[in-house]
Amino acid sequence: MKQILLITDGCSNVGMNPVTAAAHAYAEGITVNVVGVLDQGDLGEAGATEINEISKAGGGLSRLVHTKELARTVQMMTRKTVMHTIQNAVHKELKQVLGDSSLESLPPEKRGEVVRVMDELGETAKLRVALLIDASASMKPKLQAVEEAIKDLMLSLQSRQGESELSVFHFPGGKHGEGAALDMGWTRSMKDIPALFSRLQMQGTTPTGPAIMEVIDFYRKDDYGRGHRDDMDGLRSDYVV
Amino acid sequence: MTWMGCGVTTSFDLRLARGTILYGKWHGGRYEVQRLLGEGANGKVFLVSHRGRSYALKVGADAADLQSEINVLRAITDTKSRSGEPFLVHVDDFTHYPGRDYCFYVMQYIQGSSMTEYLQREGSEWYSLLGVHLLRQLAELHQEGWVFGDLKLDNVLVSQYGRAHLIDYGGVTAIGKSVRQFTELYDRGYWSAGSRRADPAYDLFSLAVLLIQVMEDRRLAQLLKSRDRSVNALLALVKESVTLAPFGEWFGKALSGGFNSAREASAAWQSRYRTRSSARQRKKSGSRWLFRAFAVSVLMLAATAIWYLNV
The missing domain is CATH 1.10.510.10 (Transferase(Phosphotransferase) domain 1)
Structure with a gap:
């Protein structure tokens, strides 16, 4: 299972439309979740709409929160998305078998077994989450909360039985204020996380779309490097009858 | 807390007025809603009457979430029954009039207050x-x-x-x-x-x-x-x-x-609390012991006085 979690506080203003970029991600099996962090209601209606649209195109969730709720939100979203991805896969199977995709169409007694398998998958399936952090100037006072949220997410991922990895990007990243820069490659350990953003130069633009595309690219190269696919298909045929 | 996601049912605004009758779709039970008892992270709990008795009925916002809770309850209910508390009573669905099915389970109603x-x-x-x-x-x-x-x-x-x-x-x-x-x-x-x-x-x-x-x-x-x-x-x-x-x-x-x-x-x-309460008792018995000692010494004094007078 692959996820991108975008943490931002404003509208994109450079490059490709982030909604299109999120749709690309979803097409490659990557779910995109978005958290909008606002402390003084500085996001605006356009920002709120964009956040919602990105998550819809990316098959994920979006929420607007204060910095103090950030850790909890990030953790819950990641977990919900894992369960959601599994539910989608199971619904597909149910539709093939029963012609109806809802769990409710099964009698309560049979539902129990299906959900037990879903819970098991949610706990054991391999999970990778790429965090994509908006590092435009207005995010500066929020970065400490972002770091705390990253550590908290790592703690939750480490508690899973399945293999779980985290990577962190910030944007804008490149020399020309385009795309995203990698802060931390795939990791399973807490040790790599401290003081992630201390050396960060805050910049003005918000190239959300190009940044998402860069993370998709990172996933692609990584999958090629590892030489295997780890989407739901393999798991599904193993577990669900 | 409202989620703006697609496909995930998270805002849960089911309202059931007092007197609403819910019919179990699979097992046919009849439950009359008395009032809302509480709202949790993944559903609402109502006080219902069923065959003249009160129960708590939990309606799930999401079928899968509620079912995994039921799975756990099923697994632990046997143990709880042994200790004299049948916890999970019924599991069923009901259809609410806009045509949507809701999953629910019925459990023992516990009357009480917060700690x-x-x-x-x-x-x-x-x-x-x-x-x-x-x-x-x-x-x-x-x-x-x-x-x-x-x-x-x-x-x-x-x-x-x-x-x-x-x-x-x-x-x-x-x-x-x-x-x-x-x-x-x-x-x-x-x-x-x-x-x-x-x-x-x-x-x-x-x-x-x-x-x-x-x-x-x-x-x-x-x-x-x-x-x-x-x-x-x-x-x-x-x-x-x-x-x-x-x-x-x-x-x-x-x-x-x-x-x-x-x-x-x-x-x-x-x-911990035994030592605390026994400490209190010890204090009490301690004073009783003192009182006894005092009484004995008074008696001895009296005896001495009598002896002295006799001499």
């Missing part, structure tokens, strides 16, 4: 007994291989004579897996005191925070404001509190994973 309300009303001398009941229930769960997970003020109801019950099983997790549902204040990870993997010590940590909260709500709130989230800060709070200080050693162990099981924690908790 803080109870202690305010009945007095803090009931405090240690609440701890005893909670520890016993945790010990039972742990023995069957489960961890309660989301132990918090909202998930405990106290009925007559200080009988504390765990009431929301949405966070119950098999030992060894990641805790399904938790609340930051009571979460071991939030206090940087360990992982979120379900083990008996996870519940004992949450219980310790809860037992601090019900006595020292204000001090705990201050501590959270100061952003000093550590076990040491919690223990300093315990030390300062008149009520909690005698349990200091117990809190120290519970907050740092020092107990191997809830049973061990329970024994330590009970020995």
